[in-house]
Amino acid sequence: MHLIIAEKNISANRIAQILAGSEKVRAVKDGSVSTYSFDTKTVVGLKGHVVEVDFEPGYTNWRSEVHTPRSLIDAGIVKKPTEKKIVNLIQKLSKKADLVTIATDYDTEGELIGKEAYELVRAVNSTVKINRARFSAITPAEIRTAFENLTDLDFALAAAGEARQTVDLMWGASLTRFISLAARRGGKDILSVGRVQSPTLAMIVDRERAIENFVPQTYWMLSLLTEKDGVPVEARHTAGRFTDHDAALAAEAGTKEPLTVTDVKEGQKTDRAPTPFDTTTFIVAASRLGLSAANAMRIAEDLYMNGYISYPRTDNTVYPKSLNLNGILETLRGGVFDADVAWVQQHRRSVPTRGKKESTDHPPIHPTGAATREALGQDRWKVYELVVRRFLATLSPDATWTTTKCLFDASGEPYTATGGRLLSAGWRRVYPYSEAKENILPVFAVGERLPIRKVNLEEKQTQPPARFSQSRLIQVMEELGLGTKSTRHEVIRKLISRRYVEGNPLRPTLVGRAVTDALDNHAETITEPEMTRTLEEHMQLIKQRERSRDDVVDESREMLHRVFDKLEAHEKEIGDEIMGQTAEEHTVGPCPACGHELRIRHLGASQFIGCTGYPECRFNISLPGSTWGKAIRTDEVCKTHKLTHVRLIRKGSPPWTIGCPLCSHIASNIEALRMMPSMTDSLVERLHARHIYTVSEIAGMQPHDLAGAAGIGAEEAGQLIREAGGALDILRRRSELRKFIRKIVPPKKGRSHAKITKSLVEQGVGDIRALSRSDSAVLKKAGIGETPAAELLAAARGLCNERTLREAGIPAVSLKKYQAGGIASPDDLCYLPVPYLANKTGINPETVHKHADMVCRHLGRPAPEKVTKTALERGRKELLAVPGIGEATVEKLYLAGIYDAATLREADPGEVSSITGIAKTRIHDYISHLK
Numbered sequence: 001m002h003l004i005i006a007e008k009n010i011s012a013n014r015i016a017q018i019l020a021g022s023e024k025v026r027a028v029k030d031g032s033v034s035t036y037s038f039d040t041k042t043v044v045g046l047k048g049h050v051v052e053v054d055f056e057p058g059y060t061n062w063r064s065e066v067h068t069p070r071s072l073i074d075a076g077i078v079k080k081p082t083e084k085k086i087v088n089l090i091q092k093l094s095k096k097a098d099l100v101t102i103a104t105d106y107d108t109e110g111e112l113i114g115k116e117a118y119e120l121v122r123a124v125n126s127t128v129k130i131n132r133a134r135f136s137a138i139t140p141a142e143i144r145t146a147f148e149n150l151t152d153l154d155f156a157l158a159a160a161g162e163a164r165q166t167v168d169l170m171w172g173a174s175l176t177r178f179i180s181l182a183a184r185r186g187g188k189d190i191l192s193v194g195r196v197q198s199p200t201l202a203m204i205v206d207r208e209r210a211i212e213n214f215v216p217q218t219y220w221m222l223s224l225l226t227e228k229d230g231v232p233v234e235a236r237h238t239a240g241r242f243t244d245h246d247a248a249l250a251a252e253a254g255t256k257e258p259l260t261v262t263d264v265k266e267g268q269k270t271d272r273a274p275t276p277f278d279t280t281t282f283i284v285a286a287s288r289l290g291l292s293a294a295n296a297m298r299i300a301e302d303l304y305m306n307g308y309i310s311y312p313r314t315d316n317t318v319y320p321k322s323l324n325l326n327g328i329l330e331t332l333r334g335g336v337f338d339a340d341v342a343w344v345q346q347h348r349r350s351v352p353t354r355g356k357k358e359s360t361d362h363p364p365i366h367p368t369g370a371a372t373r374e375a376l377g378q379d380r381w382k383v384y385e386l387v388v389r390r391f392l393a394t395l396s397p398d399a400t401w402t403t404t405k406c407l408f409d410a411s412g413e414p415y416t417a418t419g420g421r422l423l424s425a426g427w428r429r430v431y432p433y434s435e436a437k438e439n440i441l442p443v444f445a446v447g448e449r450l451p452i453r454k455v456n457l458e459e460k461q462t463q464p465p466a467r468f469s470q471s472r473l474i475q476v477m478e479e480l481g482l483g484t485k486s487t488r489h490e491v492i493r494k495l496i497s498r499r500y501v502e503g504n505p506l507r508p509t510l511v512g513r514a515v516t517d518a519l520d521n522h523a524e525t526i527t528e529p530e531m532t533r534t535l536e537e538h539m540q541l542i543k544q545r546e547r548s549r550d551d552v553v554d555e556s557r558e559m560l561h562r563v564f565d566k567l568e569a570h571e572k573e574i575g576d577e578i579m580g581q582t583a584e585e586h587t588v589g590p591c592p593a594c595g596h597e598l599r600i601r602h603l604g605a606s607q608f609i610g611c612t613g614y615p616e617c618r619f620n621i622s623l624p625g626s627t628w629g630k631a632i633r634t635d636e637v638c639k640t641h642k643l644t645h646v647r648l649i650r651k652g653s654p655p656w657t658i659g660c661p662l663c664s665h666i667a668s669n670i671e672a673l674r675m676m677p678s679m680t681d682s683l684v685e686r687l688h689a690r691h692i693y694t695v696s697e698i699a700g701m702q703p704h705d706l707a708g709a710a711g712i713g714a715e716e717a718g719q720l721i722r723e724a725g726g727a728l729d730i731l732r733r734r735s736e737l738r739k740f741i742r743k744i745v746p747p748k749k750g751r752s753h754a755k756i757t758k759s760l761v762e763q764g765v766g767d768i769r770a771l772s773r774s775d776s777a778v779l780k781k782a783g784i785g786e787t788p789a790a791e792l793l794a795a796a797r798g799l800c801n802e803r804t805l806r807e808a809g810i811p812a813v814s815l816k817k818y819q820a821g822g823i824a825s826p827d828d829l830c831y832l833p834v835p836y837l838a839n840k841t842g843i844n845p846e847t848v849h850k851h852a853d854m855v856c857r858h859l860g861r862p863a864p865e866k867v868t869k870t871a872l873e874r875g876r877k878e879l880l881a882v883p884g885i886g887e888a889t890v891e892k893l894y895l896a897g898i899y900d901a902a903t904l905r906e907a908d909p910g911e912v913s914s915i916t917g918i919a920k921t922r923i924h925d926y927i928s929h930l931k
C-alpha cells in the first residue's frame, strides 16, 4: 500500500481525487478521521501539527522552588501527540505501507509537519521508503507533476522550523512565568511574553507614546480660486507650508489681480501596473476590503485547500518561468471575468510585472481554478476576485496620464495648479481597487489674464504619526524581520486576545503598556527586534546547512540566561512597576460620596464598582454579571462625574459599552424613582446630591435618616419609604413577568423580551396575574404571534390558578391530585359539587369540602355544601338501586350535585339534563321511580 500524508483532511481529499483521475475514490471514516483510497493508494490528512513540543515532566508547578522560571531554559524538551486519533491511524496504516509520501505544504512549517509525520511512521516501521511531494497549488497539473518528481524530505528546512519551535517555547514559557509571578498574576490574568509578540507590542506602545508626546506645529496654507469658461480652478501658493504667520499674511495681502498665466507644461506620466501578490501585499490589499489580517489569511488558506488559488504564504513577487500564465488565463475564460480576461489576452504586456523579492519555493499568489460567486459565498468570493484581478493587472499594460502644470503670477505672488487626465486606463480597467482621480484643467495660454474669485488662508496643524492598522503593522514587521509570512497575522491576533492591544487601528491597553515598560526598563533585549531578527537569520543558516539546530538553540539559551541575569536582579521593581500601573486598570475615579477611589471588583460571576473607603463608605454601583463580559475601564472620562467609562468585553462578541457607570446607574434607576407618586424633580435632585439613586436604597432607609438627607418632614419621609416599597414590588412583579415570558416565548431578532414586557406594561399588563386576564389582542400588540400567545396565556392562567390555590392553603400533595383529575382553577373548587370533586380526584369528600371551603373563604365566596364520606357511600347505593342508573350515570349526576335519592328526588330535570347531558325524559323516569 502507498500511504500519502497530506497537511489537512480537505487537501487529502482533493489530492486523492486528482491522483485517482477517473477512478472512484473510497472515503472511509476510521474513528473521526477520514481516509481516501483508490488503486493501492490511501491518502490521509493531518491537522497541521499533530504533535507539540513541551517540557519534560516535572515543570508544571509555577511556584516550584527547584524548577524556577529560569530552569525552563535548560529543561529537556519532548514531543507529545495533540491529535491522538490521527497519530494512531497514521501508525496503524504505516505498518502496512510499502511506500509513504509526505504531501504537506511546501514551506518551513510544512516541512516540519512533514518531519513529524516522518517520525511517527519511522517509530512503527523502520524500513519503509519515505519520500516527499512538493507543490504550490492543489491543482491537477501541480499535483501530478509533484508526484511524478518525488524527492526526499528536507531535514535542514525542518530543523530550522524545529529550532524556532524550541526557542519560542523556551523564551515564551520562562519569561511568561517570571513576569506573571513578579506581578503576582495567575490563572486567566497571566502576563504572556513572547519572542515575536513582545517586540511587536513594543512597537505599538512606542507609537502610542509618540502620539501622546507629539506637539503639534501650526502652519498656514495659502490658495486662490480663479475660473475659466465657468470652470473653477484652485491654485496653491508655491511656498507650500508657511510656518511664519506674518509671511503668510503678507503673501495673502500681496495676492491681487491681475492673475497672469506664466507657464503651462504638459507631460505624460506612467502609472505602473501593480506587482504580483506576496503574503504582505495581499494582506494590505485585503484590508482595504475590510478584512482583518487573520481573516484574510484564513480565507486564502481555505481557497488554496480547495484548489482556487495558489499557496498564500509566500515571499515571492516574481512569477517563475515555469508558471503557465496563458493556461491560467484560459482557465478564467467563460465565467464572470470572461470580458476582462479577453481584454488582457488582447493587450498583454510583453513581460509580467515583477516585485523586488524573488524566491524559489512558491510563486506569488495567483488563481489556479475557476469559481463562481454562488459556490464561494460573499467573503471567499471577495478574496478570490481580488486575487484574480491582481493577477490580470500584473499582465496588463501600464496606465498613462497626461499631466498639466500651470504657473500663475498674482501681482508678484507665485501660484501653481496641476491637473491630470487618464489617457489610457491600462491595468486600471481590470483592477478597480485603487481609485484614479482625474483633475482636468481648462486649457490655459501663457500671458492670459484671469480673475481672482477668492483668496484663502488656512491655518492647519501638523498631525501626530498614525496608529498602526493591522496591515500596516504586518508591513513594518516584515521590514524589521519580525516573525514570518506565516506567523505575523497570528501574533497580532494573540496580542488582541491577550488584551494587550485593542481597536483598529491598534492601541495598547494599560496592561500592554505596563508589561512593555517593565521589560523595556530592565531587559530591553526582549522588546527590541534584534534578537528576533538574529534568530530568523540563524534559521536561514540552518536551512543552508551552515549551522546546526542544536548550535542555534544553545546560543539562544545563552542569550536568555543573560536576560534572566538582569530580570532576577530587579524582580521586585519589575513586579511593583507592573502592579502599580495595572492597579489603574480597575480604578474608575473618585467616589462621589466620600472621595476615595472607586474600583471595579470581580467576585466570581458578579462584578460591581465599590469604594476603597469601604466599610465606612458603602457607596457602590452594580454591574451586569460577568456572563455578559468582564468589566474593564476605558480611557474616556465623564465630564460630570470624573469617572472613566466602563465596558464589558466577552470573547467572540462585540464589547458592551456601559459608558460612565454613574450616569448609567442614574439613567437606569430614574424611571423607577418616578414611579413613586410623591417623587418630584427637585426631590430627585436632592436625593442625587446625597448619593441616593435607587428605589431600594430609599425603601431600606429609616424615616428619620431620609428626612435629614432629603430635607423633608418625618411624615413625608415615611410616606416616601412606603411608596418606594410599592415601587419595588411593582418592579419585582415586572421582572418576574419578563422572566416568565422569556421561558415561553422564543427569542427573535428585533423582539427582545424587554421590549415585549415594555409594551405589555404600557398596555396595563404589569405582572403575570394581569397577563392571565389579558387576551391575544394585547399580546399581538406586543409583537407575539398567535400560537405563542395562546401558549403564554394558558401558562399564565395555569400558574395563577396554582398560586391562588396555594395561597388559599391547599397542600402541594393535594394540589397535584386536583391537577391530575383535571381540576385546575380555584373556580372549579368553589363551584363544582364536592361529590364530583371527590370522585374525580380520589380525595376523601370531607377533605375536599375542607379545601373548597378554604378556597371560597380566600376568594370571599359562599361556603360549599358539606357531604360526609358515609353519606356519599350510602347515596351511591341508593342511586345504583334505581333502574337504568349505572356507574357512569352516577358520575354525571355528581356534576349536577346529585349524590343520593333525596337530592335526585328534588332535582329539576331540565337543569340536570343541561348540566349532565342526560336526556330529560330519562331523568323524569329516575325521579318517578323514586316516587
Ligand SMILES: [Zn+2]
Residues within 6 Å of the ligand: 591, 592, 593, 594, 595, 596, 611, 612, 613, 614, 617, 618, 619
Ligand atoms: Zn466612598
Ligand SMILES: [Zn+2]
Residues within 6 Å of the ligand: 638, 639, 640, 641, 642, 643, 660, 661, 662, 663, 664
Ligand atoms: Zn457620569
